[in-house]
Amino acid sequence: MPTTPAPFTADDYRARMARAADAAADAGLAGVLVAPGPDLVHLTGYRPGITERLTVLVLAAGQEPVLVVPTLEAPDAEQAPGAAALTVRDWTDGQDPYAATAPLLDVGGRFGVSDNTWAMHLLGLQKQLPGASYVSLTEALPMLRAVKDAHELARLEAAGAAADETYQEILKVRFAGRGETEVAADLAALLKQFGHSQVDFTVVGSGPNGANPHHEAGDRTILHGDMVVLDFGGLKHGYGSDTSRTVHVGEPTPAEQHVHDVVREAQQAGFEEVRPGVACQEIDRAAREIIEEAGYGDLFIHRTGHGIGVTTHEPPYMIEGEEQPLVPGMCFSVEPGIYLPGRFGVRIEDIVTVTEDGGRRFNNTPREMAIVE
Structure with a gap:
């Protein structure tokens, strides 16, 4: 019978996030914002349920990756396969999640955004950072997941x-x-x-x-x-x-x-x-x-x-x-x-x-x- 492959390690996810951040910098981006979906699974191994509460991974060259999550989901995020390679930062109900995320971003930067990011989340970030701009990851980093190890x-x-x-x-x-x-x-x-x-x-x-x-x-x-x-x-x-x-x-x-x-x-x-x-x-x-x-x-x-x-x-x-x-x-x-x-x-x-x-x-x-x- 075929064997089940060994799980990806925190080092695997650390390397993927570093490559993504470096690729973003090479493309002239201030960073990458990754919502729940295939990009987040690939980069962190975290597969949260899709809800109206903001969850976003923030990647930028030279900075430690940060995963912003609702407080009630922080325990699951901290157990994700790639959690050891990033910092989990939570926000509580009643708090503005976009205000909590904004300090992690370059106020005048251009960011790649995962394609399945909800419009309400992108609009919330735009309201907090009117000087920033955004581009889809498929347009900016189309090869993000293309080359397999x-x-x-x-x-x-x-x-x-x-x-x-x-x-x-x-x-x-x-x-x-x-x-x-x-x-x-x-x-x-x-x-x-x-x-x-x-x-x-x-x-x-x-x-x-x-x-x-x-x-x-x-x-x-x-x-x-x-x-x-x-x-x-x-x-x-x-x-x-x-x-x-x-x-x-x-x-x-x-x-x-x-x-x-x-x-x-x-x-x-x-x-x-x-x-x-x-x-x-x-x-x-x-x-x-x-x-x-x-x-x-x-x-x-x-x-x-x-x-x-x-x-x-x-x-x-x-x-x-x-x-x-x-x-x-x-x-x-x-x-x-x-x-x-x-x-x-x-x-x-x-x-x-x-x-x-x-x-x-x-x-x-x-x-x-x-x-x-």
Whole structure:
């Protein structure tokens, strides 16, 4: 049985916070403000409940990290995995939390703010510090969580392997005559069986529903002769899985097989483009070129990929205009698709990581079309 990875240590979180503070300084920011959400989990290991009370991590180069929390949540904050690497400062109900936070900030500085910060909190800080300005972390520090260390890569690899096991098992169930929601429930149960603590999505797009890339499993009954898009994932050991395969109930028509072959060739082309120094947009271009040459360019209606880590969607993004060069340790999806309205869709997706001399897949199930019953 695979072993559970060792927990991240306070030193791991200390190093992450220091890198974030230094990156902010290099970007001309006075500091970083991190609200509850994936950035806070990545930097501190603290995962508080989302409430109207202000919780914010304040990072600035040359200063000790400070986590501002409501007094009633201070005991939990002090037990967070990264608590030994920061100072917890609490505020009580009835006190102005923004006035309590303001002394930690440069009154005229420009701060990166985590994207999921509540507007009421940002407005409260602006009222206290009218001379400060703010920019989203995705804009200012898009690579904050993008490059994974060896411990993170091991978690992503384990999550990918669990998703692969899920796919191999779902091929054994009956599709024809069952509802999309029934197959989706099977996927969710299998993800849990293979170690996922959280299931984020189980897309089952049968027949014409497969032409909607983000179709949620519905009440449609899957029929013999349907193409079925499967896209599923969640979190294992705190890190994401996300894979797509397209199966067929019974033998496909030559036209269906042709579309699937084009998508498989495009997915392979995108993967083969992965190596250090290549711009993210080149992954999109490589996959899109295959689909355009086959005459389906207008039917590939989304980006080729997205980053993955403590969430299943995060920077970097594999799309035209994204010139960020690939760096070893980056992890992202390669998932081209073709969607024929009213007929069917095809998508094939693997999570890959950038190595020193190329790329490595975390999903390794066959990409050829599987035939199901």
